Amino acid sequence: MTSNQYDAIIIGGGHNGLVAAAYLARAGRKVVVLERRHIVGGATITEEIIPGFKFTEFSYVVSLLRPEIIRDLELPKHGLKILPLPSTVTPMENGDYLAAWDDHDLTRREIYRHSPKDAEAYDEYARVMARMAKAIKPILSIIPPDPSSLHPKDLFGLLKLGKLAYEMSEKDLYGLAKLMTQSAGDMLDEWFETDALKGTKSASGIIGTFLGPRSPGTAYVLLHHYMGEIDGAFRAWGFSKGGTGGIAEAIASSARALGAEIRVNSTVKQVIVKNGRAVGVALENGDEIYAKAVLSSADPIVTFLKLVESKHLPDDLIRSIQSFRTRGSSGKVNIALSELPQFTALPDEPALYRGAASISPSIDYIERAYDDAKYGRFAKEPYIDMIFPSMIDPDMAPPGTHVMSCFVQYAPYDIEGGWDDAKREAFGETVISTIEKYAPNIRRAIIGKQVITPKDIENIAGITGGNIFHGELLLHQLFFFRPAPQWSNFRTPLRGYYLAGSGAHPGGGIMGAPGMLAAKEVLKDGMWKA
Template identity: 40%
Template sequence: MHHEIGDAGLGLSSWGYPRGGMGAVSDALKDSAEEFGAEVRTNAPVERILQRNGRVTGVVLEGGEELEADIVVAATHPRITFLEQLGREELPDEFVGAIERWNSRSGVVKINLALSELPDFTADPGRGDHLGGAIELAHSIDYIEEAFQDARRGEPARRPFSDGVIPTVFDRTLCPEGYHIMSLFTQWVPHEWSKEPHREELEAYADRVIDGYGELAPNLKSAIMHRQVLGPYDMEQDIGLIGGNIFHGELTAEQLFHMRPAPGYADYRTPIRGLYQASSATHAGGGVCAIPAYNCVREIRRDRRRERLKERLTLRNRG
């Protein structure tokens, strides 16, 4: 549902393709930040967030380098931010409990395909605008429900649901002329698969997804030159998505709005003054919408204005 309410400027349920791939979004943010005087450092993981007397003082990078700062904005998963980089002992017990209970499960498997040609769908043969939109493997509501219930029973879906896109229909910078990339967002596998690779089962699951598309586009299977299959375990180990959840936490009723990610801290602030959160675990979730970061900056500016006003009033009273 979160995916379907997106609007990239073309109306409800519209999405955009960044030219050059998703990495182009990061590059654009980097270029924009540097224009405003920011220094952007990559390959510099934060090992620890420093605080003194309830106020953030900076961070320590892997390797020991210490950076002083009176404002730190964390876009990492809340368990990483608060339980690893900061530490339970630095935080109120009630807040720690909320973060420990934060539900970050996922049954998503991402499949990327390198193709020698575009899939040719029997229902609408040839190349057309239909190949530029979402191509769903979801024959009915019952079909989707059956896939979900399989995972609830601890089994990968026998007939998986999939939402596929072919970005190379519009963006020819992603691969050589004549070739294409197809990206599949598929569900479901058991949540417990985030704990172990389950490689063989994942590959068999991917076979079923591709078989499903193959029934609709008979040339697809022979067009596949290479495939990449990423399960919940891969997403956690390789990208830092705890549980493989792309939203840093499930978008369920008890984890939305004022509960995201913890009661009393849905305003992008934290129990540590000067430490703010802007991850997808805050409102309004993920989707590369930048809403968490935008709202977080707004609250930082409000706090800075309050602090400056307080300083002026203090000086006036002293005078």
């Protein structure tokens, strides 16, 4: 018999919701996760859209998943394996290619072919970025203090921030200030001269934002991606066994083992408010579930504007959330293949297919792709980040065949005339024909494909605007601005109601930090004591 009374309810079974549930269960609380779909994971899922072929449908790589979460929740015991993704290769328009490996010497030699100066700058750049990432990474694990508050907790938090700045060298501090305000394009122009190198690097600055590499603020996003960490090694991207769905399954398994209950096919309609407090949720099917704490891992728009009646929230918060940017800018094309695409520019080197391949020949190429999106069209020549999951984890496709994941930017959510089947088909076709220019055999190798537009991300994963980060990683939407000023500490004006998704600090990516930090704040508040 299922009970209707819990210590905590978590709305949404994405990776953050599951992390929050696991932490609360681990602290001995009685927890239920309510997931709208038939599977958990949210945007962190793997599905066999074509039988035998596992598509890592939305998110596809991982680097930011917090190591403390992996340790605390014993995720390896629950099947988590993060496999290395050791290289990135960029086929170039002139028929050459540019590769970067996880080996320093090989990468240096390779970049040297294109520019001896860039080969050296690459080293220095990596060190400067790693130093800055190291300096500001502790921010990811702390609760943003409110700079306008005199509460000792906030003052102490500001002090800690000050200390981080104090410990940075003057040079790094200026570098950081510059990085906060620059465009990825301008920053990379200062370092490098090889177009393919700059194009590929700049892509990290625009992923998940509705900005181009020449838009100010994108340099910071680039650093954000530099903070990825696996085994304590900075900037190591990986592919999770079984696709990103493997991560969600591991967290769900850990949460269940810790005593959490996970209900799928359970759509929350509204948060029940009594005497200015969140006391439970009403489901679409009419059921009501009660708890002392309600955590929403949905995006801020859903959390504040859809699940709660506006009369329960202050006007200024509502206004802030209404202007919170969640413009989806990217899509996915997942492909089942009878053979690997053969990139004509690439040497015969299977190792390259175990890493990422990127269509990003120059910053201008990506900026032009953005130009299309700015005016409501998907990019005619998009930036595409490809991986071949079956080359990394052989269990992703039947022997002898392959799956391929293509992250595509730009595809605006607000496409002229709205998304429909014809536009989705045209978008998929654009992606295939773009890849075809570099790998002519791709079309004959296709067994089947799945095209995902931002609208589909919204419809399937439930993320407003289809923004993969639950809100763009813009400087004015990070840290104490995320999701709104004064409400960056996971709490809401509604007592007992918390934000635990990627729209909370420190933001999106398969990081799990918002879920973990929110759960810890809930435990601090000790809602069930009263």
